[in-house]
Amino acid sequence: LSAMNRLNNVLQARRAVEQLRLETELQRIKVRSAEQLVQYCQEHRRADPLLTGINASSNLFKDKKTCVLL
Template sequence: MSGKTPSCSNNSVIQAQKLVEQLRLEASMVRFKISLTAADLVQYCQEHRCSDPLLMGIAASSNPFKEKKTCVLL
């Protein structure tokens, strides 16, 4: 006997089955080539840079997060 209880070996079998199932899922995924995806991302960013508030900024009048009134303490 190896000193292991049947429940320990049963747990390792279940873990191995879960691992195999996860690896099969990952292997069956359709992967895109990074160079194609990166080129698409660059093209998208260049096409939409005029409407990007991080690049162009937000006008103070249309900024919903800017405080409208200041608080004055006496």
């Protein structure tokens, strides 16, 4: 592999590890009712990546190349 490919692989691995670290730090809560779940979701909606989106520069699943039709 070229030096550029190795560097790219290392950067991707670091991003994946950072994402996994963030996921392991998430605190889980026990929900006893649907009402509690709705309340929790409403209180934490600003930090929810499914609602707010993910920064394109840190998104591991973003397409690396664009498709151009001629």
